[in-house]
Amino acid sequence: MAAITPHKPYEPKDSVTLAFGAAGTSAIVGTTVSAVQNSLAKHNYGALGILTRSGATIALFTTMGGLYSFGDAASSNLRQTNDSWNQFYGGVLAGACIGVYKRTLPALFGYGMGVGLIMGAFSWGGGNIGGIYRHMSPAEKEAWNAKFFATEQRRPRSEVLQELSSAPRQHRAAE
Numbered sequence: 001m002a003a004i005t006p007h008k009p010y011e012p013k014d015s016v017t018l019a020f021g022a023a024g025t026s027a028i029v030g031t032t033v034s035a036v037q038n039s040l041a042k043h044n045y046g047a048l049g050i051l052t053r054s055g056a057t058i059a060l061f062t063t064m065g066g067l068y069s070f071g072d073a074a075s076s077n078l079r080q081t082n083d084s085w086n087q088f089y090g091g092v093l094a095g096a097c098i099g100v101y102k103r104t105l106p107a108l109f110g111y112g113m114g115v116g117l118i119m120g121a122f123s124w125g126g127g128n129i130g131g132i133y134r135h136m137s138p139a140e141k142e143a144w145n146a147k148f149f150a151t152e153q154r155r156p157r158s159e160v161l162q163e164l165s166s167a168p169r170q171h172r173a174a175e
Helices: 015-040 046-052 055-079 084-102 105-124 138-148 157-165
Strands: none
Touching: 015 046, 015 055, 046 055, 055 084, 084 105
16 A cells, blocks of 8 residues: 555564553553543542452553554564554554453454554554644645646547557457
8 A cells, every 4th residue: 555655664673572562551541541530430439449440441451552562563574564554453453452342243343443444544644643744844845745736647538549449359259
């Protein structure tokens, strides 16, 4: 798949190390989300409600972050390319975690494909929220736009018809 912006060259990645690092970061985010859920809900669990009542949120975030990073790195290593398909495969694994959490097979496939498509499209579109123009000067933006939006010159219809009519034809054998 050709991306809007060129991709970085392939470099081998340590899948397990990246997965554990992302899982740790995601666990911190999951703990924060769990704490917010705990503080906004009425219950009798107290401060331990972060772990007992909404602890599954921490596990879900941790698993999603780890599997996304592992899928991205493993796909990159197996295919020896660095393109948007790697983020798609990682997103499918991360989205499938939500489906497992929901405990239905349609949710597993639906969330997997949904998250995978979002992550793949995000990577294909440049991979940053600031847009593809973020690091370009105004002159570079104009040159890039001129190249990207350039229209192809169409050949005249008569030339196309002449070329098609002069092409060798294959006739069916008489039946």
